[in-house]
Amino acid sequence: MDGQVNLDPWGASNVRDYSRLFSLFGIEPIDRIIDQIPRPNRYIRRRVDFGHRDLQRVLKAVVDGTPYAVMSGIKPTGVFHLGSRMTAEKMIYFQHLSPKATVFYSIADVEAYCDNGMSFARSEKVAIQNVADLLALGLDPKRAIVYKQSEATAVMDLAFVFSRGVTMNMMEAIYGNRPFGLYLSALVQAGDILLPQLKAFGGPKPVLVPVGADQDPHIRLSRDLARRYNKELGFVLPSAIYHKLFRSLTGESKMSKRDPMTLLTLADDPKMAHKKVMNSLTGGRDTIAEQKKLGGQPDCCVAYELYQYHFVDNDDRVGKVWRECVNGERVCGDCKAEIADEVSSHLKEHQRKTVSMIDRAVDLIKESREQMPDKP
Amino acid sequence: MDGQVNLDPWGASNVRDYSRLFSLFGIEPIDRIIDQIPRPNRYIRRRVDFGHRDLQRVLKAVVDGTPYAVMSGIKPTGVFHLGSRMTAEKMIYFQHLSPKATVFYSIADVEAYCDNGMSFARSEKVAIQNVADLLALGLDPKRAIVYKQSEATAVMDLAFVFSRGVTMNMMEAIYGNRPFGLYLSALVQAGDILLPQLKAFGGPKPVLVPVGADQDPHIRLSRDLARRYNKELGFVLPSAIYHKLFRSLTGESKMSKRDPMTLLTLADDPKMAHKKVMNSLTGGRDTIAEQKKLGGQPDCCVAYELYQYHFVDNDDRVGKVWRECVNGERVCGDCKAEIADEVSSHLKEHQRKTVSMIDRAVDLIKESREQMPDKP
Structure with a gap:
């Protein structure tokens, strides 16, 4: 219900x-x-x-x-x-x-x-x-x-x-x-x-x-x-x-501009963005042993949303992340580090492009x- | 009350x-x-x-x-x-x-x-x-x-x-x-x-x-x-x-653009305006004899409003109209004809001016x- x-x-x-x-x-x-x-x-x-x-x-x-x-x-x-x-x-x-x-x-x-x-x-x-x-x-x-x-x-x-x-x-x-x-x-x-x-x-x-x-x-x-x-x-x-x-990112129901750790913006310093991702809520278990035994819970994992919604275009790769997670083959720290790297290089590239577009925007x-x- | x-x-x-x-x-x-x-x-x-x-x-x-x-x-x-x-x-x-x-x-x-x-x-x-x-x-x-x-x-x-x-x-x-x-x-x-x-x-x-x-x-x-x-x-x-x-003009509480006899506009044909004034409600008595005896009632007379509000700038003249009316020295027909003439010549003059102002308005x-x- x-x-x-x-x-x-x-x-x-x-x-x-x-x-x-x-x-x-x-x-x-x-x-x-x-x-x-x-x-x-x-x-x-x-x-x-x-x-x-x-x-x-x-x-x-x-x-x-x-x-x-x-x-x-x-x-x-x-x-x-x-x-x-x-x-x-x-x-x-x-x-x-x-x-x-x-x-x-x-x-x-x-x-x-x-x-x-x-x-x-x-x-x-x-x-x-x-x-x-x-x-x-x-x-x-x-x-x-x-x-x-x-x-x-x-x-x-x-x-x-x-x-x-x-x-x-x-x-x-x-x-x-x-x-x-x-x-x-x-x-x-x-x-x-x-x-x-x-x-x-x-x-x-x-x-x-x-x-x-x-x-x-x-x-x-x-x-x-x-x-x-x-x-x-x-x-x-x-x-x-x-x-x-x-x-x-931290799992509250609403993102808040007042708490910058809760959301990624396209203007975030790439290093800061990396930190935010590493700090985000996952669907991981309490211990690594438990994680390996029960598997993670991607459907309530904010880090997984970064793969699924925001940063990975390749369906096979997203599917693989999901399977590895539920099979206990992924540890949250590594999983977040993987996407955090991509987020920060993505932001770097986007920000470079954005700067060159300011005049066109005006x-x-x-x-x-x-x-x-x-x-x- | x-x-x-x-x-x-x-x-x-x-x-x-x-x-x-x-x-x-x-x-x-x-x-x-x-x-x-x-x-x-x-x-x-x-x-x-x-x-x-x-x-x-x-x-x-x-x-x-x-x-x-x-x-x-x-x-x-x-x-x-x-x-x-x-x-x-x-x-x-x-x-x-x-x-x-x-x-x-x-x-x-x-x-x-x-x-x-x-x-x-x-x-x-x-x-x-x-x-x-x-x-x-x-x-x-x-x-x-x-x-x-x-x-x-x-x-x-x-x-x-x-x-x-x-x-x-x-x-x-x-x-x-x-x-x-x-x-x-x-x-x-x-x-x-x-x-x-x-x-x-x-x-x-x-x-x-x-x-x-x-x-x-x-x-x-x-x-x-x-x-x-x-x-x-x-x-x-x-x-x-x-x-x-x-x-x-006819005494209803609201003027209505739907009934042109109820209101004078600045674009009225001067002859038509004359007719409207002659047709307006007065505070006159039922008969001329009664009017002479009791006097008219300017305070509930729409024609008098044309003097008082709209067309006569000279206070003495408005006062005179009022006194003559309440003293029974004015007959409504004559009184309306007097102001109707002025209304229609006023409109004629105003319309002449207005035409010359169109370009300036634009x-x-x-x-x-x-x-x-x-x-x-």
């Missing part, structure tokens, strides 16, 4: 059994359409991406060679961590599936100001770093619109329009009883999600939003609004692909500004 | 005894500071402007020669009627009191879109006409910022910021239980009211908002927010001056756009 399942984009979500989200919220299992996905990336192959809504719509656009968008957004409150990197990689993966794909990326500087007291100038700086990360990860800037919410009048206007189409009951049903500001924030995010379908960007089209399972309320709201404003603005219901939520934000429409 | 007094910016307000607003809502009587007002216009002299909040702050800026702002805004859903003209004239009066005054005028095209389904393009057209009216009425464009809400990112951003500072309880206490969209609309209006105090416009300063009594909830919200964000953004509490609500909107900051 899983107890009550709570998906909360602003708080603690508790999901132990992801399959419950299928019956509870109508998320579809990724399994059923996995054969239709060309060159599935490791997240999909390993079911880190466990579910979706209307992903077929996007896959059909890939096959038909018709336009679609992939959208995401983030508060520019700090450097990318492994979670932001996962979303970024999925965005980029779906961008590269077709020359007809455009990425939309919203820098939520207004929210960063409201929630975190970050000035717009400071947000701009962090955002440039984030966008350089995206470019280093492979984002094609020629098919990307990167905009700041504070300047995106069309998004704000959409939020305003939507505010007339929602009722308090509807907001409470989706989000529970929350402060006014969070409801508005949700409407602005719906504006972000539906923006790519405005006339200025070629009109209605499939839009894919890669998110963590906890963000599903925003997806449901956007789909509801797309339905409500379909007549007026022609919206197609946006699609989503969901990844499992992952834990902090340009991309500037170019995008010129493409944004003034109004819906 | 007045029963319950209800001030509703979006619905029907019922005020019979304006002095009750002093004790109920803390509006101050204009009487107490009338001696401090230089060259009071007819609205103030005749107590059509019956109350205020912190008007002294603005009057002090006039005396000291320090900067202040006068702000108003309107949904561009149609041509100006006598109500919009009254607000416009007050704005212009306070602009001309000091060379340090700047007018801010918000074109609420987002609201017009949400509430009335008006496209932004159509709003733009109507707004140009409205701004030409303002110029014809004497607005000095060199000290005026006229902006469209749909393009005013700083206003939208302020609304977003404020959304985090309000609670549902606070909104309900001010506005009653209303749909989500109206609460947001109220926050955007608070953004409009506090915009002139942003750094881009020289920082905190007195701001006067001339409004009808029914708009007081918006003033209270803005003052509340100015207080809450005083530390962060340095806001001075905005001031307001309140006019009495007036009735439709320029003013364009120039203002360049002065608007991107963010708070």
Whole structure:
């Protein structure tokens, strides 16, 4: 039994059994359409991406060679961590599936100001770093619109329009009883999600939003609004692909920017990152003797997640790590040292790339500004 | 007894005894500071402007020669009627009191879109006409910022910021239980009211908002927010001056754009306007004999309001009309014909001026756009 399942984009979500989200919220299992996905990336192959809504719509656009968008957004409150990197990689993966794909990326500087007291100038700086990360990860800037919410009048206007189409009951049903500001924030995010379908960007089209399972309320709201404003603005219901939520390095349920040991960021000093990995929680037994006898427990091991989710693309190798672990052939210390080395050299390489992308990031934000429409 | 007094910016307000607003809502009587007002216009002299909040702050800026702002805004859903003209004239009066005054005028095209389904393009057209009216009425464009809400990112951003500072309880206490969209609309209006105090416009300063009594909830919200964000953004509490609500020409409590006979607009064909005035409700008696015996009732006469509020600047003449009426020396038909002639020639002259102002109006909107900051 899983107890009550709570998906909360602003708080603690508790999901132990992801399959419950299928019956509870109508998320579809990724399994059923996995054969239709060309060159599935490791997240999909390993079911880190466990579910979706209307992903077929996007896959059909890939096959038909018709336009679609992939959208995401983030508060520019700090450097990318492994979670932001996962979303970024999925965005980029779906961008590269077709020359007809455009990425939309919203820098939520207004929210960063409201929630975190970050000035717009400071947000701009962090955002440039984030966008350089995206470019280093492979984002094609020629098919990307990167905009700041504070300047995106069309998004704000959409939020305003939507505010007339929602009722308090509807907001409470989706989000529970929350402060006014969070409801508005949700409407602005719906504006972000539906923006790519405005006339200025070629009109209605499939839009894919890669998110963590906890963000599903925003997806449901956007789909509801797309339905409500379909007549007026022609919206197609946006699609989503969901990844499992992952834990902090030290095993707490939430990572916290306040405790740097709980999360890896893409800007971590590689040596420090090595230390963090060595310090991470494993599914190991109390003694080596016990470990050899009973085997380790990779499914509750954060270090194993680094192999499975984040850093190893080769399925055979991940399978081998898993088998060796459960067979008691792996000792946690060695296992962590192996991946820690890769994490730190990966970060070194990524940081080198990122530095060279800063100018391009500044340009991309500037170019995008010129493409944004003034109004819906 | 007045029963319950209800001030509703979006619905029907019922005020019979304006002095009750002093004790109920803390509006101050204009009487107490009338001696401090230089060259009071007819609205103030005749107590059509019956109350205020912190008007002294603005009057002090006039005396000291320090900067202040006068702000108003309107949904561009149609041509100006006598109500919009009254607000416009007050704005212009306070602009001309000091060379340090700047007018801010918000074109609420987002609201017009949400509430009335008006496209932004159509709003733009109507707004140009409205701004030409303002110029014809004497607005000095060199000290005026006229902006469209749909393009005013700083206003939208302020609304977003404020959304985090309000609670549902606070909104309900001010506005009653209303749909989500109206609460947001109220926050955007608070953004409009506090915009002139942003750094881009020289920082905190007195701001006067001339409004009808029914708009007081918006003033209270803005003052509340100015207080809450005083530390962060340095806001001075905005001031307001309140006019009495007036009735439709035919005597219903609300004018309605759906029934053109109920209201005079500045674009009315002068002949048609003449007809409307002749058709308006008076405080006359059933027969001329009775009228001569008992006298008329100017205080419940819409035609008299045209003298008192709208078209006659000379106090002596208004006093004479009143006396002649109550003494039974005036017959309603003649009285209406007298003012109808003036209304129609006034409109003719105003329309001539307005036509010549259209280009200037287009320029003013364009120039203002360049002065608007991107963010708070």
